[in-house]
Amino acid sequence: MKKLLASFIRLFEPKEREERFQSSDSIVTEGPARRTILQYLAGAMSGVFAFLYIPKLFVKDLLNQHSTGKVQLPKWGMVIDLDKCTTCGGCVVSCRAENNVPIAGADQADKARMIFWMDILVEQEGEYPDIKMRGMPTPCNHCENAPCVKVCPVGATYISEEGIVAQIWARCIGCRYCTTACPYTRRYFNWEAPQWSEEYKNQLNPDVATRPKGVVEKCTFCHHRIRKIREQAKIEGQALTDENFRYLPACAQACPAKAITFGDLNNPNSEVSRLKKSPRAFHLQEELGTNPKVTYLRSAKWKE
Amino acid sequence: MVYFLYLPSSYENQFNRSGRYKGNREMRSWYFILFVIVAGGVICAVSLIGSKDSTTQPIQFNHKRHIEEGMNCVDCHKQVEKGIHATIPNLKQCLLCHSDPQGSNKDEPKIREYAQRGEEIPWIQVNRLPGHVYFSHRVHIVMAKMDCSECHGDMKGRTNPVTSSQIGHLSMDKCMECHKQYNVSNDCLRCHK
Amino acid sequence: MERVADTMSERVYTPIRRSGWKFYLASIILLGIVGWGVYAYILQINYGLGITGMNRPLYWGIYMANFVFFIGISHAGTLISAILRVTQAEWRRPITRCAEVITVLALMFGAASVIIDLGRPDRVMNVLKHGRLQSPILWDVCCISVYLTGSIIYLYLPLIPDLAILRDKGIGHTWLYKILALGYRGTEKQKKHLESMIGIMAVLIIPIAISVHTVVSYIFATTLQPAWHSTVFGPYFVVGAIFSGIAGLMIAMAVIRRSLGLQGVLKNIHFNNLGLLLLAMNCIMIYFTFNIYLVEITGNEPSIMSVVMQKVSGEYFILFWGMIIFGFIVPAIILAFPKGRSVAGCVTASVLILVGMWLERFLIIVPTLTRTRLPWPEGFYYPTWIEWSITAGCIAAFIFLYILFAKFFPIVSVWEVKEGRELAIPHVTERVKEYMPEGLSELDH
Amino acid sequence: MKDNKLTRRDFLKAAGATACGLSLTSCGESGDPYSIKKPPVSGDKGLYKGYEKWVASSCAMCPAGCGIKVRTVEGRAVKIEGNNECSLNKGGLGPKGQSGLQVLYDPDRIRNPLKRSGPRGSGKWQEISWDEGISEISKVLKKLRDNNKAHQLAVMCGHSKGSIVELWRRFCQTFGTPNFLDTTLTSEGSIKQAMFSAMGINDLPAYDSANASYILSLGAGLFDSTCHGIHFIRTISMAKRGQPGRRAKIVHAGATYSLTAIQSDEWIPVKPGTYDALALGIAYVLIKEELYDKKFIESSTYAFDKLSERIKKYTPENVEATTGVPPKDIVRIAHEMANYRPAIAIVDTNSTLTSNGLEIARSAIILNALLGSIDRPGGLLIQRDPPLLPWLEPALDEFAQKTTSEQITNNVELLPENIIKGKPYPLDALLLYYSNPLYARINPGRFHRAFEKIPLIVSFSPFMDESSFQSDIILPDHTYLERWEDVIPAPSVGHPLFGIRQPVVTPLYNTKHTGDVIIELAKSLGDTIQTAFPWNDFKEALLYRISGIYKTKSGSIVKEDEEEFLSSLFKNGYWESSEYKFEQWADIFKTSSGKFEFYSQNTAEQFSDTLEPKWHGDSSQYPFYFLLHKPITYAEGSGANLPWLQELGNVLRKTFWDSYLEINPETAHKKGIHDNESVRVESSAGHIQVRVKLFAGIPPNVVLMSLGHGHTQMGRFAKGIGKNPKEILVVNTESPGRIIPLCGTKVRIEKIKNGKDSR
Numbered sequence A: 001m002k003k004l005l006a007s008f009i010r011l012f013e014p015k016e017r018e019e020r021f022q023s024s025d026s027i028v029t030e031g032p033a034r035r036t037i038l039q040y041l042a043g044a045m046s047g048v049f050a051f052l053y054i055p056k057l058f059v060k061d062l063l064n065q066h067s068t069g070k071v072q073l074p075k076w077g078m079v080i081d082l083d084k085c086t087t088c089g090g091c092v093v094s095c096r097a098e099n100n101v102p103i104a105g106a107d108q109a110d111k112a113r114m115i116f117w118m119d120i121l122v123e124q125e126g127e128y129p130d131i132k133m134r135g136m137p138t139p140c141n142h143c144e145n146a147p148c149v150k151v152c153p154v155g156a157t158y159i160s161e162e163g164i165v166a167q168i169w170a171r172c173i174g175c176r177y178c179t180t181a182c183p184y185t186r187r188y189f190n191w192e193a194p195q196w197s198e199e200y201k202n203q204l205n206p207d208v209a210t211r212p213k214g215v216v217e218k219c220t221f222c223h224h225r226i227r228k229i230r231e232q233a234k235i236e237g238q239a240l241t242d243e244n245f246r247y248l249p250a251c252a253q254a255c256p257a258k259a260i261t262f263g264d265l266n267n268p269n270s271e272v273s274r275l276k277k278s279p280r281a282f283h284l285q286e287e288l289g290t291n292p293k294v295t296y297l298r299s300a301k302w303k304e
Numbered sequence B: 001m002v003y004f005l006y007l008p009s010s011y012e013n014q015f016n017r018s019g020r021y022k023g024n025r026e027m028r029s030w031y032f033i034l035f036v037i038v039a040g041g042v043i044c045a046v047s048l049i050g051s052k053d054s055t056t057q058p059i060q061f062n063h064k065r066h067i068e069e070g071m072n073c074v075d076c077h078k079q080v081e082k083g084i085h086a087t088i089p090n091l092k093q094c095l096l097c098h099s100d101p102q103g104s105n106k107d108e109p110k111i112r113e114y115a116q117r118g119e120e121i122p123w124i125q126v127n128r129l130p131g132h133v134y135f136s137h138r139v140h141i142v143m144a145k146m147d148c149s150e151c152h153g154d155m156k157g158r159t160n161p162v163t164s165s166q167i168g169h170l171s172m173d174k175c176m177e178c179h180k181q182y183n184v185s186n187d188c189l190r191c192h193k
Numbered sequence C: 001m002e003r004v005a006d007t008m009s010e011r012v013y014t015p016i017r018r019s020g021w022k023f024y025l026a027s028i029i030l031l032g033i034v035g036w037g038v039y040a041y042i043l044q045i046n047y048g049l050g051i052t053g054m055n056r057p058l059y060w061g062i063y064m065a066n067f068v069f070f071i072g073i074s075h076a077g078t079l080i081s082a083i084l085r086v087t088q089a090e091w092r093r094p095i096t097r098c099a100e101v102i103t104v105l106a107l108m109f110g111a112a113s114v115i116i117d118l119g120r121p122d123r124v125m126n127v128l129k130h131g132r133l134q135s136p137i138l139w140d141v142c143c144i145s146v147y148l149t150g151s152i153i154y155l156y157l158p159l160i161p162d163l164a165i166l167r168d169k170g171i172g173h174t175w176l177y178k179i180l181a182l183g184y185r186g187t188e189k190q191k192k193h194l195e196s197m198i199g200i201m202a203v204l205i206i207p208i209a210i211s212v213h214t215v216v217s218y219i220f221a222t223t224l225q226p227a228w229h230s231t232v233f234g235p236y237f238v239v240g241a242i243f244s245g246i247a248g249l250m251i252a253m254a255v256i257r258r259s260l261g262l263q264g265v266l267k268n269i270h271f272n273n274l275g276l277l278l279l280a281m282n283c284i285m286i287y288f289t290f291n292i293y294l295v296e297i298t299g300n301e302p303s304i305m306s307v308v309m310q311k312v313s314g315e316y317f318i319l320f321w322g323m324i325i326f327g328f329i330v331p332a333i334i335l336a337f338p339k340g341r342s343v344a345g346c347v348t349a350s351v352l353i354l355v356g357m358w359l360e361r362f363l364i365i366v367p368t369l370t371r372t373r374l375p376w377p378e379g380f381y382y383p384t385w386i387e388w389s390i391t392a393g394c395i396a397a398f399i400f401l402y403i404l405f406a407k408f409f410p411i412v413s414v415w416e417v418k419e420g421r422e423l424a425i426p427h428v429t430e431r432v433k434e435y436m437p438e439g440l441s442e443l444d445h
Numbered sequence D: 001m002k003d004n005k006l007t008r009r010d011f012l013k014a015a016g017a018t019a020c021g022l023s024l025t026s027c028g029e030s031g032d033p034y035s036i037k038k039p040p041v042s043g044d045k046g047l048y049k050g051y052e053k054w055v056a057s058s059c060a061m062c063p064a065g066c067g068i069k070v071r072t073v074e075g076r077a078v079k080i081e082g083n084n085e086c087s088l089n090k091g092g093l094g095p096k097g098q099s100g101l102q103v104l105y106d107p108d109r110i111r112n113p114l115k116r117s118g119p120r121g122s123g124k125w126q127e128i129s130w131d132e133g134i135s136e137i138s139k140v141l142k143k144l145r146d147n148n149k150a151h152q153l154a155v156m157c158g159h160s161k162g163s164i165v166e167l168w169r170r171f172c173q174t175f176g177t178p179n180f181l182d183t184t185l186t187s188e189g190s191i192k193q194a195m196f197s198a199m200g201i202n203d204l205p206a207y208d209s210a211n212a213s214y215i216l217s218l219g220a221g222l223f224d225s226t227c228h229g230i231h232f233i234r235t236i237s238m239a240k241r242g243q244p245g246r247r248a249k250i251v252h253a254g255a256t257y258s259l260t261a262i263q264s265d266e267w268i269p270v271k272p273g274t275y276d277a278l279a280l281g282i283a284y285v286l287i288k289e290e291l292y293d294k295k296f297i298e299s300s301t302y303a304f305d306k307l308s309e310r311i312k313k314y315t316p317e318n319v320e321a322t323t324g325v326p327p328k329d330i331v332r333i334a335h336e337m338a339n340y341r342p343a344i345a346i347v348d349t350n351s352t353l354t355s356n357g358l359e360i361a362r363s364a365i366i367l368n369a370l371l372g373s374i375d376r377p378g379g380l381l382i383q384r385d386p387p388l389l390p391w392l393e394p395a396l397d398e399f400a401q402k403t404t405s406e407q408i409t410n411n412v413e414l415l416p417e418n419i420i421k422g423k424p425y426p427l428d429a430l431l432l433y434y435s436n437p438l439y440a441r442i443n444p445g446r447f448h449r450a451f452e453k454i455p456l457i458v459s460f461s462p463f464m465d466e467s468s469f470q471s472d473i474i475l476p477d478h479t480y481l482e483r484w485e486d487v488i489p490a491p492s493v494g495h496p497l498f499g500i501r502q503p504v505v506t507p508l509y510n511t512k513h514t515g516d517v518i519i520e521l522a523k524s525l526g527d528t529i530q531t532a533f534p535w536n537d538f539k540e541a542l543l544y545r546i547s548g549i550y551k552t553k554s555g556s557i558v559k560e561d562e563e564e565f566l567s568s569l570f571k572n573g574y575w576e577s578s579e580y581k582f583e584q585w586a587d588i589f590k591t592s593s594g595k596f597e598f599y600s601q602n603t604a605e606q607f608s609d610t611l612e613p614k615w616h617g618d619s620s621q622y623p624f625y626f627l628l629h630k631p632i633t634y635a636e637g638s639g640a641n642l643p644w645l646q647e648l649g650n651v652l653r654k655t656f657w658d659s660y661l662e663i664n665p666e667t668a669h670k671k672g673i674h675d676n677e678s679v680r681v682e683s684s685a686g687h688i689q690v691r692v693k694l695f696a697g698i699p700p701n702v703v704l705m706s707l708g709h710g711h712t713q714m715g716r717f718a719k720g721i722g723k724n725p726k727e728i729l730v731v732n733t734e735s736p737g738r739i740i741p742l743c744g745t746k747v748r749i750e751k752i753k754n755g756k757d758s759r
Helices: A002-010 A015-022 A033-064 A090-099 A103-110 A147-151 A177-181 A221-236 A244-246 A250-254 A271-276 B009-017 B021-050 B063-068 B091-098 B108-117 B137-143 B174-183 C002-017 C021-047 C062-074 C077-086 C096-117 C137-155 C159-169 C175-178 C188-221 C233-260 C268-299 C302-312 C316-334 C343-370 C385-408 C413-434 C439-442 D002-027 D100-104 D129-144 D165-175 D185-199 D229-244 D259-264 D274-290 D295-302 D304-313 D316-323 D327-339 D357-371 D399-404 D412-421 D444-449 D512-527 D527-532 D538-552 D563-573 D644-650 D665-671
Strands: A076-081 A118-125 A132-138 A157-159 A165-167 A258-262 A294-297 D054-057 D067-073 D077-080 D114-116 D126-127 D153-157 D180-182 D214-218 D249-254 D266-269 D343-346 D427-432 D458-459 D483-485 D497-499 D574-576 D624-629 D660-665 D678-683 D688-696 D702-706 D746-751
Touching: A033 C137, A090 A250, A090 D077, A090 D644, A103 D274, A103 D644, A132 D259, A147 A157, A147 A177, A165 C413, A221 A244, A221 B137, A244 A258, A250 A258, A250 D077, A258 A271, A271 A294, A294 C385, A294 D399, B091 B108, B108 D129, B137 D114, C002 C385, C002 C413, C062 C096, C062 C137, C062 C188, C062 C233, C062 C343, C062 C385, C077 C096, C077 C137, C077 C188, C077 C233, C096 C137, C096 C385, C137 C159, C137 C188, C159 C175, C159 C413, C175 C343, C188 C233, C233 C268, C233 D538, C268 C302, C268 C316, C268 C343, C302 C316, C302 C343, C316 C343, C439 D343, D054 D497, D054 D563, D077 D100, D114 D129, D129 D458, D129 D512, D153 D165, D165 D180, D165 D399, D165 D512, D165 D527, D165 D538, D180 D412, D185 D357, D185 D412, D214 D274, D214 D327, D214 D357, D249 D259, D249 D327, D274 D316, D274 D327, D295 D357, D316 D327, D327 D343, D343 D357, D412 D444, D412 D688, D483 D538, D483 D624, D497 D538, D512 D527, D512 D538, D538 D563, D563 D574, D660 D665, D665 D688
Parallel strands: A076 A294, D153 D180, D153 D427, D214 D249, D214 D343, D249 D266, D427 D458, D624 D702, D660 D688
Antiparallel strands: A076 A258, A118 A132, A157 A165, D054 D067, D067 D077, D114 D126, D483 D497, D497 D574, D624 D746, D660 D702, D678 D688, D678 D746
């Protein structure tokens, strides 16, 4: 080892190197030192520039992902009628079952580590007996101007061509910037490896990937259901109408009050487009300009 | 490792005798060779560990023979045109023909042995996609009219069952390349679940 | 005079020549802490981030505070020495090196803090593979790596002559110096090239340094979170960084001065001057903080107010007022008086400032996350021993590497000091002459 | 020196490399973290990958009996969804129904018949075969019959309807014991009794809430938990927003601000348990101002004069004194109800928890009658039963004929006292079918003592609940996704609805349908018992009953061939008749007068004069009314072992995996209690320690606690989570009828100093 190092060091022996060059050409007497420094510097700087410019190359790829086809793609949206909703929690459990959302357990629940893709948000005001309270189911709002998408450093979350704010589990590095940036706190992090007992593993839905520890997960508008129904229809040559999608996501399907409606916002005749025009319609935190694709209906507006 | 890197003394002597400039150059190439050997070794080791060519299927199934008999892929891999998975045929499928002895393959009677014991043939699934990838055979075969061989290689000429993944060479880039070529969306949600 | 200089260089070379028991003792203690931190980190990787105190919606905890803190400290060196070099402040000469080392190491640990904070550290390369330019984190990655590269070069360039001296004198690990000195022999031409290189780097590094901390503030400011979404965050963070950086530097200087006996080199005047700079920064910090809270409180937006009230009179009441009083006001009072700008005064102020600034980072991140815009969930945060251990490990590793640097390389730039001693007086006289009103000389006649 | 340094460096390098290696290896999960390897499926072979099937069945998570469709992939049940066609729930399914999968795949299910191998409650079990288990029981039963002690066998049954209940009844009948104890009666009893006295119908009422314009909930848990379940949520949402141009008003009179109150248009705070006074106060206004439905009263009711005589006491002022509702509100509600017809007043099991439960149920029914909302669109409906073919009457042998017809108790809550006293006779064997008295009954400690007196206790529970844990033999039943069963939903839609429950997956473990076990048991007992059970298994007996529906050749499935009928029944999962026929008063009223009776001739029970419910406990010592809440997730404790429900928790209070005592913030402030602190809740029957949740919707003199937690057994997810409020309830025997009220206890609360019990 020592000898090896010795010989390696010899390469940089200044005297010898200078002698070497002196013997061949006396003009470059002081060249080597300068050149080496310059070379090293140039190398370092080019490294720096590579660092700066490599990501830029990916912008091209990024733009390609949003291919602009001629066919108008649907833009999925959801309308939740709070006058109908009784906050029974059917949507919450249905979502859990459909999307393999892990159970936190008593200890982790105490530490506020629970994951709900669909959660019920509660607000309360007033004193007995003039109390007012409201519960509202809140999935990911799938904002058109999503604060979470802008901040993801690796493109693990993006807005799909059909308007779904998607999370690609396999790319997520778990920096939790998106969870922090989301003004609705509708993104969840796998603090620990999700645990299923051997028996509960039977229940896992094969259409939805399970998430490993350390990644962020969120509502997907049950896009696997959309894909499934669409493939089925395409192969069987059927046309899909708004009816097929109206109660498609697991939460909408489960809702006993049918308070959740789903559909294509680009289709002016769809139920969601119709409901969205209702005077009762409002969005959560409209003033932030996130432009959510989840619309709420309520006769008296929810105080924010 | 450290000892391995020691210079052989004879070489060092030679190096000392010859001029420095030349010696330096020789030494560099010597390091280069060493590096190539080490790197090559590492790569070989990794690829050896990585490849799982050790799978032995329970029955030496002859694809070529079956195709020659006029069968199609879909005859056994029944769900190719109907579902997401191509599916490995079950024993019932085999017994449609093989309830009586056919041909002369020494593995062929095994089918009936399994049937007698009431067991399924424990085929080992080698083609697997990661759990977060959605790949529908139906869509690619029926809608895109792809040929099985495009991913699975020439099974028609194969006389033995698959022992290693044939789709291992498929990377996400390859999927996306093809999608781009045929003007299919490369939206992440198209294939990720 | 020659003799004094020689004793100075001898003192700088002492740790390079031999390692005393103090070095070993310090190393063992520090490495013990580092080992403990590594153990905690291995646990964290095995169990996931669930082992920390973070939760929903408190997705960022003290790791992120450490990140901002370390990046802040990093502004100690390069920026200060670059600014001082560009402005040709002659008193800078003995302090540049120890400042620049802080920069390089703090940047490394800043970057490490982010990686520690990741849920999937194994996928960290995704940032390069799939980087998205829209994300402030990517800006950070770019800026910090540029800054790190730049600072290493900027640390390295002035080190070359010193390495050549060591190589020629045959002190310490000559083999290493032979490689690193790049055949520098101190000829006029080499010197000229080196000077111009350093000059270019000094100019280049200033905007990069400012960009880094601005971009760090963008991580918070570009989100919609209450009390983060503020235009003032960029300059606020830059000032905060310089502030904590100088404080860090003063502590390092005091330790070096004490342990190497360099009272004759790192003089009281250095502390005094840096103290004044620190005081200036302190005043700007107080001004900014006042500014931010006044605007937030008078704006009276409910979501922001709930965060502000959290700090002012809520759960973080003690930390907040502790930070304001002991982190900002007390140091300002100490530094305001010439007597307070003694070594002891400066160190006291610096320690207070460092703790205060760490709290400031903590109080930027945590209270905002405990009060989200929507009424539920309300967050709470109690860091676990894992987080504290890893934090302690990072700090210990930082100090250890700093000691190690002093062990291998001269921590005070010997040639610069020497050069300064030889050139400074004529140089300064020359320069001062240039400032003089033209007519004055004529009037003399 | 140099050597030293190098080795140190090497050491550091090695250490660093090890650390890196360690961290990297632990980072990557073994295998594919995105798809989790599932355990092999038992049974069905030849399931190809991705094989998917939807099986129609019926939910059993609550008595509502919604139609469900279960998605099975490769033989595993993966998702339960509501059956879109079933008119009961129209595709909707509540959180409990969705969680059914966790009943099936509960890791702590009993997988084999078990026999106790240590002393009771030691938790030592020995696996036995089914034959062993059945013969062991039949040995004991035979001995009972031989010794003329057949009546000393008791069956506690937790289902109120269906063939399996009929099968148990038949078994008891032929065996010769009158002790078939329906444990559901304690919660539904008051309303059933009220229905019986007014209309001669021994069933719960159904409500046509979809078509009502005005709904007054008298303490009912329309959206909390009712046996009408999803039906209420669906129909009332429809009434509120489902039909263009129509908008029903929902008024909730209740003691606390419940889920129902939140979703109602108006909440009227009422003193706990005084809904009868409120209903009669409204009736007073209706009668006084002659706003009632005169036509209906004249044609189809009996003893209206007696009612109008009696109701004179219930002036709005008097009612205010009792209920705390201002007179103007009472008058307004009466006017609104009279004007916005159809209007209904709804009571359910949540209303009748107090000692005057029977009175509450009766006054609500009377109010409906005055409004003319009986058997009318948008009113109270009489649930019609599906036309099942009854089994042939069994022949009884001399043993069965000569045993006493006196039940050991007419109320399950009083069972332990009778057992302990051996009065009227001791109990020798107890069979527990879907009942868990050691948890679910008031003050379950009493049952603990009673259990010690019973030589043989057999449990049929698929879970190790508290009672099974204390039993001698456990013969685990299939869960509802593995068995055949018929489902007659709790009254909701009115028209006959019949749901079939069929195995969605092959049974996972060595469990057995209890119906099959009864039949086998009967066979092993021989004689007339054997002949009374001529079927090979339960499915056969069930199909015999279903053939009655086939023979009517009406309703949603009409098929010529019985096979065809059955296959389409299994495919649809339910059968229902066409429309409900309204205003069939002459047919439905089974009273002696044939009319709606304001004054019952059938029962000797009259109007009681009490206006307020009875509370146990002195007000000075125990200042708080202790109210119980049945949350939608657990109702009375059957869902605590399902993590999905635990994780859903109390939706509006955001409490999970624990039970809380809800208390008014001001009261708490006065007592110096903060949110989430532990308090000691004490009644004269005992005390528990529980965390506090401040909630402004609770009156100052009331504390509220949810049922469902506090199991000491029942698997890993239920055990030790929360507290069971029934532990501190006082058994109050003063109420009329057979009702032992759940809410009749007053408590005091004490802050626990330093978080520890001051005891």
